[in-house]
Amino acid sequence: MSAPSRITAALRSDAVSGLLLIGAAVAALIWANSPLADSYESLRSLTVGPAALHLDLSLETWAADGLLAVFFFIVGNELKRELVHGELRDPRRAALPIAAALGGVVVPALLFLAVNATTPGEAIGGWGIPMATDIAFALAVLAVAGRHLPAALRTFLLTLATVDDMCAVLVIAIAYTTGLDLAALTFAVVGLAVFGFLQNGSGRSLDRIRAVVPGWLLFGPLALVIWALTHASGVHATIAGVAMGLLMCTRPRAGGASSPSDRAEELLRPFAAGVALPVFALLAAGVSLSGTSGFFASTITWGVLAGLLAGKFLGIFGVSWLTARFTGARLNPTLAWPDIAGVGTLGAIGFTVSLLIAELSYTDTAHLTDAKGAILLASAIAALLAALILGHRGRHYRRLTQ
Known part of the structure; x- marks a missing residue:
């Protein structure tokens, strides 16, 4: 295996991605x-992008709005596979992690x-800050600390965290969106409809198009347009x-060994x-x-700490037990x-999504600092x-197998 292939394979590991x-x-x-703190702030605030398209954004915004959209695509894609082929397909098996996720929100x-x-x-x-569980971070800890745990626990965590993040995404869309541009949003929805049709539609003409045009060329530019229209609409x-x-096709097409969903996952997860x-x-x-001299005197600090450390445990474990x-x-x-309980x-x-919601919640630097510090500490x-x-x-579990 070549060095690039080994690196790509390593990046698909929960432990490696979490450590990064x-x-x-x-x-x-x-x-x-x-x-060198001034250079850090200068880098975060550096503005790049085409001003004519209103995409002259800071690097920090590009990371939160652009790069993180790739991660959320993988979240949505994974949820779609769970809905079609996994735990969420059977309501009885899905009830417990879904209830746990709702309690944990x-x-x-x-x-x-x-x-x-x-x-x-x-x-x-900032009430939305402690709602989200960081999938990558949590799976990394599970992979490192729980090598002998049953595979069903990873599935439980993955289902819970995916539903959890979907709830957080809805909260971002509803509660943290301002200045909605209905025209841009309408065009974004139309673009999504086209994306879904190209992914899941059937017919000879459509099959010929998908056979002739490479997937990256067919869906890449369309995805960028949808992203730009969504950004312009005011929705995160x-x-x-x-x-x-969620619109990805999860079944192999005629003559294909893997589904478009699996191929997209294989391509984008290392990135x-x-x-x-x-x-x-x-x-x-x-x-x-x-x-942060007043860090522990801030109600924001204690709200985030209480929400994450106490609220998440009570919501996930408590609601799971009550549901069962x-x-x-x-x-x-x-x-x-x-x-x-683990x-x-x-x-x-809460790391990734909690930091994102903190950025959307506060304009006051002191409040944002308290929120971010509490997220990192929790x-x-x-x-x-x-x-x-x-x-x-x-x-x-290792003793049980010996």
């Missing part, structure tokens, strides 16, 4: 608090609101990535893991600690409730606690 994400975040923190938001209910100004606007552009992922997520983390996670106790939903027979702790790793604590719990459970 963590490394980029640590590098951002060091850079933002070093004597609602309870953290309520805790944040409770902590910030009487705080004046824009503080309460990552929504375009999720929507296109998302090796470029999109690390670059976003590098440009978003640089919190200057010199401005009072409905027909059942935990996979290869799993036990301590395993779900997943509930993993859910507090994610680090959650990763360590989850590694301890899952490592213990992994040793338990």
Whole structure:
């Protein structure tokens, strides 16, 4: 296997992608608090892009709106496969992780609101920050700490985190979108309809087009147009990535060995893991600690910490247990409730999407600094606690197989 092939294969690993994400975040923190901090801020605010198309954006915005859209495409694509072929195909098997995801969305938001209910100004606007679980980060911790855990636990986490992120995406679209341009949004929807038809439509003419025109040439320019129209509409552009992922064809076409969904995943996941997520983390996670003297006095800090560390565990584990106790939903027979406790702790790793929502929530630099600092602190604590719990459970399962 050639060196590029080995690198590409490594980037498809949950552990490798997660370590790159963590490394980029640590590098951002060091850079933002070093004597070169001014160069870090200059890089984040550097504006590039065609002004005529209103795409003269800062590098930080390009990372959050552009590169992160690739990651969200993979999220939507993965959810589509789960809906068609995986856990979400059977409502009875899907009920528990879906209930856990909804609990892990609602309870953290309520805790944040409770902590910030009487705080004046824009503080309460960050209620969406603790809602999201970082799929890449959480899967990386699971891959490293839980090598002997049942495969069903990864499926549970993946389903939960995917539904969780979909809820967060809807919150971004509804609650954090301002100045809606209906004309641009309409054209974006038309573009999505064309994208879906080209992916899933049937007919000889369409089959000939797909056979003659390479996929990247047929769908690449269309995807860029949809993204640009979504961005121009005022809806956060990552929504375009999720929507296109959900429209992917998940079945092999005549004469094909793999589906368009699988081929897109194979092509884009190394880019998302090796470029999109690390670059976003590098440009978003640089919190200057010199401005955090009042960090632990901020209700935003405590709202995010309570929402992620307490709300996620209570929402995921508690709602899962209640759902299994009072409905027909059942935990996979290869799993036990301590395993779900580990997943509930993993859910507090909010990193990528939480940082994105923080950027959308606050214009005040001090508020944004508090929110980002709390996200990073909660994610680090959650990763360590989850590694301890899952490592213990992994040793338990290893003893059972000996």
